[in-house]
Amino acid sequence: MGPLLLRRLLTALPTLAAVIILSFLLMRVAPGGPFDGERALDPATRAALMHAYGLDLPLPEQIGRYLWRLLHGDFGPSLVYRDFTVTDLVAQGLPVSLRLGGFALLLALILGIAMGLFAAARAGGRTDHALMLGATLLTALPTFVTGPVLVLLLGLWAGWLPVSGWGDGDPAHLALPVLALALPVAGAIAKLSRAGLATALGQDHVRTARARGLGPVTVLLRHALRPALVPVASYVGPAAAGLLTGAVVIETLFALPGLGRYFVQGALNRDYPLVLGVVILYAGLIILFNLIADLLYGWLDPRMRG
Amino acid sequence: MTAVYEVEKLVITIRGVTVARDVGFRIQQGECVALAGASGSGKSQCCLAPFGLSPGVASGSAWLLGKDLVGLEERRLRAIRGRDVGFVFQQPLTALTPHLTIGRQLSEAWQQAGAPRPTRAELAEALARVGLDRPGERLEQFPHRLSGGQRQRVMIAAAIAHRPKLLIADEPTTALDAAIRADILGLLSRLRAEEGLAMLLVSHDLAALADHADQVVVLNDGRVEESGDARTVMATPSRPYSRALIAASPRLDSPRAPLPPVGAPLIEARGIHVSFPRPGWRRGRVEAVAGADIHVAEGEALALVGGSGSGKSTLARAIARLGPIDRGDVRWRGRPLPARQAMPPAARRGIQPVFQDPVASLDPRWRVRDIIAEPLRHLRPELDGARRAARVAAALEEVGLDPALADRRPATLSGGQAQRVAIARALVSDPEMLLLDEATSALDVLVAGRVLDLLESLQRSRRLALLFITHDLAVARRLCHRIAVLDQGKIVEEGPAERLITAPAHAATRKLVAASH
Incomplete structure (x- = not known):
């Protein structure tokens, strides 16, 4: 039983990483964004928001930052439910x-x-x-x-x-x-x-x-x-x-x-x-x-x- | 003295079809009666149906300890099964519950007639009594960890744990290696004497019954052909069917026809090694074949003999380039044989295989004619449709099958017919050597005997070389010039068949010889 558990845990990590990266990319490929609403935001506010959440960085860097924070148990803030983190x-x-x-x-x-x-x-x-x-x-x-x-x-x-x-x-x-x-x-x-x-x-x-x-x-x-x-x-x-x-x-x-x-x-x-x-x-x-x-x-x- | 079990005018029907009629016999305490016959003769039904363990419906009478079983409702039969009878079945591989430990199953059997829960020591002693080594350790093991012979010993221990009066053993040795069969029959005889059991033994191996049964009842197609004292019937069978049954299992001392002459060397293999990764979650590899050398000449038959797991099939498949090989040199007519992946189709024509389970080795959706023609399409692509059809018809005739079978599918063939189709498929491309991997082991005795006859005549008419894998020395002796004995992946003894059987040098050979007498 021990070897099976160990092998499964070892394969679980790359599987999870692949799931995360794929979902990350798929979400970005989907049209629209978190700040699109009924009324368009003015470009300055929008840029400020994007910057605040780090969404203006190149994608690889965003993924890297996300994974790094994940390793510390931080799932990040919710972009829509303001003032709540995903963990909350x-x-x-x-x-x-x-x-x-x-x-x-x-x-x-x-x-x-x-x-x-x-x-x-x-x-x-x-x-x-x-x-x-x-x-x-x-x-x-x-x-x-x-x-x-x-x-x-x-x-x-x-x-x-x-x-x-x-x-x-x-x-x-x-x-x-x-x-x-x-x-x-x-x-x-x-x-x-x-x-x-x-x-x-x-x-x-x-x-x-x-x-x-x-x-x-x-x-x-x-x-x-x-x-x-x-x-x-x-x-x-x-x-x-x-x-x-x-x-x-x-x-x-x-x-x-x-x-x-x-x-x-x-x-x-x-x-x-x-x-x-x-x-x-x-x-x-x-x-x-x-x-x-x-x-x-x-x-x-x-x-x-x- | 009254009989423990007495059957009179027993008739058994399954869904309206009568599978046994007017069967009668009686078993006294301490006596063994054997039911013998080919498969389909109704012998298993005769011993299971009266106890409600088969779909068959019994009529007539079956008196157990003065009570007639026929017509009893299931609840009563259940009580009788639990108290007075013990059963040993044919397939020790599947007859034990896979998810319960040996200890739990034995304990369940111990308590089936109402005995108090046994202690560990009692259970271990019961296992030691049937000849299992390390009985204490076995109690915690699951059945799949045990070999076939060990499982059958567990089955026997469980069958007598509640001290029944009658022991019913339905083909207890058929699924086992020849070497183990004699041990198991000996164990049953010893326990019968010690416990004063009445025993009903079912077998198709008439010859083996002579030593272990007092009375024998020969069944053919559900009817009693003859019955009487076991030794008398065996020595002087009065009916042709009994004679055929006895002749069908060859003995080491039965006369044999001279074998065909041997020609130039055909295949030579040196230093063959084959290993497999260990099964399950364990590391490492097991050496299935550890450095074997064999050679076969034109028209020569070599038997590879050994118990199961001795590596005989692995070795034969490795040199025929049908299975994996780690290293070793194989030469065909003096020239190196290409590796398995690099083998051109034409090079495969020389060696054609026939496997153990005829039904499993034929594609169920194909017609017989297409099955037999398939090797021609790959190995002899120059032949056109008409020439192929002619060769298929000739091959069918050569193996003694009706050409009308060509349009049938494998599921509609009997075991013997299916194996003949497999042989026809192997012959159709005119090979020089056949690889026969336990080609008669899965067949009924009478059918196996006739397939051996066919192989013998092909050996002569075509000057075929045979690589004959078997666990049965007597069968090997009938067809083969030489015998090579394998044990744990090594060839431990090799020589002319007659010499090897009369003067075996290695312990493994002696055990095989002893098992065949």
């Missing part, structure tokens, strides 16, 4: 997104794997078909459809749950967005684990387990489930990074102060440091979760440790 903005939004995404991930895993298990236990039966049809529907419905439907059913008609806002972290406020965010992921996990279980249940070692007189539940949970989750792990790794760094649609629908809006607004406003900050966070999480997925493979199926 991320520090506000990230805890909200982490909680939303974390709970959604957990719920999706529990729900999805449970659906997969039930379907596999009743393979070919009516439960199986119903569950898999449900899973397809969940994956197919976008969150901007399921979100409002859930609000209507559980919030407005039943009146059980608050429909919008953060409520200072009140769990009830989080329930609907977490559910809406988790459902499509749960559908995908259900289908992947069902398929994985179908393969695992056909294997020789399952027959050995059955030959020991073990009941169907023990066979399923102890002997079949772990290898069946390998495809789930490769899907959940990258999906988790997406969930945790802010679900724009859900955060907008439920008026949550998460990270997602900075992604969108930062890009629209050409707020270069903000976009780069969020991209670095996202890329870092992707790398981290892929590493976790790789470690999981080794646990799910020790043969993969080589």
Whole structure:
């Protein structure tokens, strides 16, 4: 395990650097700039602003300065939210997104794997078909459809749950967005684990387990489930990074102060440091979760440790 | 004395197709009954279906300790499987759960009949009893760290851990090396005597059964051909099918026809070294072949024999320029053979390969005619379509296949037909040497016997040189002038086949010879 971790960390740094430089250049290639508004600024003010943020320097020097500050943990100032640094903005939004995404991930895993298990236990039966049809529907419905439907059913008609806002972290406020965010992921996990279980249940070692007189539940949970989750792990790794760094649609629908809006607004406003900050966070999480997925493979199926 | 297990008029159907009918036998305590037959004879179904371990549906009766298994619901069968029976399956590679340690699986088997959780010492002792070295260390290991033979020992330890009355071993040695087979069968016999087990042994290797079974039931196409005392059936089989089955696995003392004469030197390889990077996350390289010299003359057959992992395939592929090579000198008719990447197509015509798994070595989407014609397109580009077609037809006929098969795809062929197609593909460009890499190992006994017949006749009619890779000395002896024994990447002994078998000098050779008797 040690060598794998070391190798991954060594490849992570150049990957991150490439992501940063590419995003930096792409942002600059996009037309417009951070100070373009409805009304054009007068050239003198504009030049002063550009100078103040170092945007008038040659590009290589800008990249160099940015990377140098990054090494010191400084993500730079936001160009649009005046008086806020990127670190301030991320520090506000990230805890909200982490909680939303974390709970959604957990719920999706529990729900999805449970659906997969039930379907596999009743393979070919009516439960199986119903569950898999449900899973397809969940994956197919976008969150901007399921979100409002859930609000209507559980919030407005039943009146059980608050429909919008953060409520200072009140769990009830989080329930609907977490559910809406988790459902499509749960559908995908259900289908992947069902398929994985179908393969695992056909294997020789399952027959050995059955030959020991073990009941169907023990066979399923102890002997079949772990290898069946390998495809789930490769899907959940990258999906988790997406969930945790802010679900724009859900955060907008439920008026949550998460990270997602900075992604969108930062890009629209050409707020270069903000976009780069969020991209670095996202890329870092992707790398981290892929590493976790790789470690999981080794646990799910020790043969993969080589 | 009542029988532990008694089967009467057993009929098994799978999705409406009858795979066994009117099968009957009885096993007393401490006795071993063997079910023998070619693949598809229904022998595995006969031992698994009554216990609910196959998709087959059983009717008739199967009495275990006075209780009829036929018609019992799954819940009851499960209890009986857990308490009274132990199973050993064919594939030790896949029959153990990959993500559970040996210790956990053995512990699960130990407790399956309700015994209290075993201590580590008890588990280690159980492993030591089946002949595993360093048993304490094994408990923490995952199955993939063990060799095939070691895994099968673990399977056996788990199968008897709950002290069953009946042990069912379904082809327990088929997937193992010849050298290990005898050890595993010996272990099963010893445990049977110690525990007073009744044993049902399934095998297609009739000859090996003589030493280990009391009774033998020969199955053909789901019916009992003959049954009786194992030694009697083996010595004086009364039915042609039994005789064919016995003859199909050649013995070291079976008569052999004189081999064709040998001509001028064809291929000479000196100082061959091949190494591979270590698998997984470890550093360094493993030496698969460490300085081997071999030579084959026109019309001569050389057998490369050794256990799995001894480097025999790697060596053969390296000199035929089909696999990697670190260093070493290879000459074809006295001239250096170009390196793998620099090999002109025409130079490949001389040596053509046939591999172990016939189905995997044929492209599933191609038709047989295109598969056989492919080497011609590259190696004999001067031939036009009509001449190619004629050669394909001739090759099919030469390997004993119906020309009508030319339009079929590999998935619709039997294993034996597929291997004949692979041989036809190798022959079509008129090579001077065939590289046969375990070419009969994956085939059923009867089919393998007929493929060997074909190779023998080709050897004579075409004066083909053969480089014959096998782990089976008796097969090697039948076709080959000389045998080279590989062990850990080195040729440890080499000489005329008959001499090497009657007077083996090296320990590895002696072990192979002992395993073939």
